[in-house]
Amino acid sequence: MAQQRKVWEADLDEDFQDVDLNLAIGTYGQNGLYDDAQSRVDEATLLALQQQMAQQAAFAQIPDVVKRFIAHFHQAVLDNNLAEITVAYESGWNRLTEKFYAKTEWPEAEVIAPLVNDDQIFLILYRELYYRHVYSRLTPDIDDRFHSYENSCELFNYLLNSDGPVPLELPEQWLWDIIDEFIYQFQSFCVWRSKVKSKTDEEIAMLAEGSQVWSSYSVLNVLYSLIQKSKINEHLVALQEGKSPEEIAEIVGEYGTRPLYKLLGYFSIIGLLRVHSLLGDFTLALKVMENVELNQKSPFTRVTACHVTTYYYVGFCYIMLRRYPDAIRTFVSILNFILRMRQYHTRSYQYDQINKTADRMYALFAICNALSPTRVDDNISNIVKERYGEQFAKMSRGEEGIPAFEELFLYACPKFITANPPPYEDPEALQGYIDEPPVEPAQRHLQLFLAEVRAQAPVPTLRSFLKLYTSLDASKLANFLDADEEDMVQQLMVMKQASRSISRVDEKSLLDGQWISTSDLDFVINQNMVHIAESTVGRRYAGWFIRNTEHAQRVLDTLRNAPLPIPSKPTEANKASKAESTAPAAQAPARTGGKQVAWGSAKAA
């Protein structure tokens, strides 16, 4: 904590130093050294004047519609009018971006300041959007990276270090985006920082000086501070204990009762999950989630992106903890959720992002399923077969599948970072760093993962042989495999281990779990005799009967709703034959394609 606070204060101090400096210059001018001061003032005013003129020119450039938008946006924020803010944030900003700022920056905050009466809080929020736009549409330079960090610090300072909770309200989605973007910029900075070769001398000098900018400590500090301020963990525990809203309000205090702090706190937990994963600490990543229940009906948020991020990182951490059944369950649950969401959710940039993450999860799912083959959700495994069928087939064949594992892992893993910058402050060490660059973090994690995969490599072949027998002499099996008997017996032990895994059965905490068997094929060795047992899944009737019952009900409904036959002879015969012919015709698809019927029924109901 001490260290944490120190870093935080260091940031504060820097800000204060700037202020002090200005004050110092001001008093210095009034303190009597007139001549000197006079010229300084002139120079300063001249500069200020120039700057002002430049800003005025820039201001004149801003299209009127943008000016009106900003003024309106500002008013909405002043009024804490969530509906208006949401409209401005989700549609206004994006529409104007497309129209005027698709390839350039929005006007700088200083330029639009007159429009918003120099409202510092709004300008901080404005810069949050401004930099996010730079990161997503343009290429941020070193100044953008440093300034976006400073602006984030200012924003969090304002939220955390004002007297009491701030009277600000922002839409859920924006709050999520603030935390999400903060971590994204941190990660982006770390990656950019590690590429020493492409840096100019000026950039190296700035990086040497600003080693605190985007430091891991400062980022964790923000997230932990938000968590503590909002008492979100206490809140989650109280909810699980079934406390009443009054009791909870008591527990979480003046900050935690406000949606702004509560949500920022919750998103910060997810943020920690992500940061720890990026830094390669998969255990801690899941440990910070201790009090979060994995459930899409979370009482906390309806932000889809938040759910998707949560499940992606939790699932990935499970892979790195070699808990494939848990990873599979996590991915299946969120991928089904995304499939269901698809019909409601077609909105723009978030939807693209969600789809990309979903695709990476299908790849991770394929990896897990190859390492721990189990009967799984048909919906999801069909899509996986469609997208990654080729890789999956390779991965299920042991050693020769290693390149496929490598390909999918690198595609689907998080963008890992290193915790520390290259030694920018030490030119000699920096040269050493350039001559002998360290292994990239993604490569390091890949190698660790592949070591695990290689250890399991003999399993698929053994499995395919064992499936054919109920008992078999070990020497005979070794013969088939053209392997040494002792080696083969040791591989059988590996196979046994690979078919067991720790898995969360009904435990609440994400790290908890029990040993379960994950394979339908089991065996045991009695001296030299291998006995094999297979558990099979009995035929499933329920789905078929349910679908057909539902179908029969619909047919009956149709018949009942049909107009009564007019009692004239020829038409009656006609109707009857028609009714007869529709029934079997409608029934036919039920037999062949059950799914279509299920969808049809949903529409009818």
Added chain:
Amino acid sequence: MVTTAANWVAPPTRPPLIETLVSGVDRYNPSNVGILEDYLYHQIRSQEYDCLANLAILKLYQFNPDLYNPDVVINILIKALTSAPFPDFSLCISLLDERPASATSTAAAANPDEPDPLPQLLPVLTQLHGLLQQCRFPRFWALYRSDAVEALRDNYTVECVGFEDAVRDVAVRAVKAAFTSISSERLGSYLDLSGPELTAYVEKLGWTIDAATGVVSVPPNPDNQIESTVVQESIQLPQLTKVIAHAAQTSLPVVSAV
């Protein structure tokens, strides 16, 4: 019920002070590294093991490179080695960052007489871990007893009380799951024991050894009891809600209408 994983997350031997460090934000405070390091040496002496506490040390090293102490790292890795098939070893390596390469230059420059031992020992440790991971127990022992591993044996594992027995535990776990009976020769090669030593070890485990044939029988446990089963589906009420609701809605009025 205390599960295997729960024990791993929070071993019953973990003192309250360490629990606060591991679970709270104080784990980031560099001045606490000494407490955690002392706890590691306590684990080394008393055959305890606490993975999360050791990961907390590595986390502090990750964030504060100047705290880095290679002896501590090596001891952590030795401890993690014998938790196979749990992935502790890889989890520890994950946190080592690019250290081995970059640390050599700075550490060597600072102290040329005492080069950092980690870059030399890390490949050996990784190799040993690989062999355990693949259940290559006889090869593990061969490598472990070889000259190549002398530095590790003489300087580190000798200090780690019960290291060899901890490795045997790894082998015992693997054998227990896969065998109902095993020849004493094969078991001996896994445990690096023979003759009376092996007999004594087997008896300590509560297993029985047939004096005439030399076959060791492994007591039944959930993993070495196999059974062919057929999993039958069970239908849940929610699956039928639509059918039942529909029946309730429609069946009555039609009859009365006619």
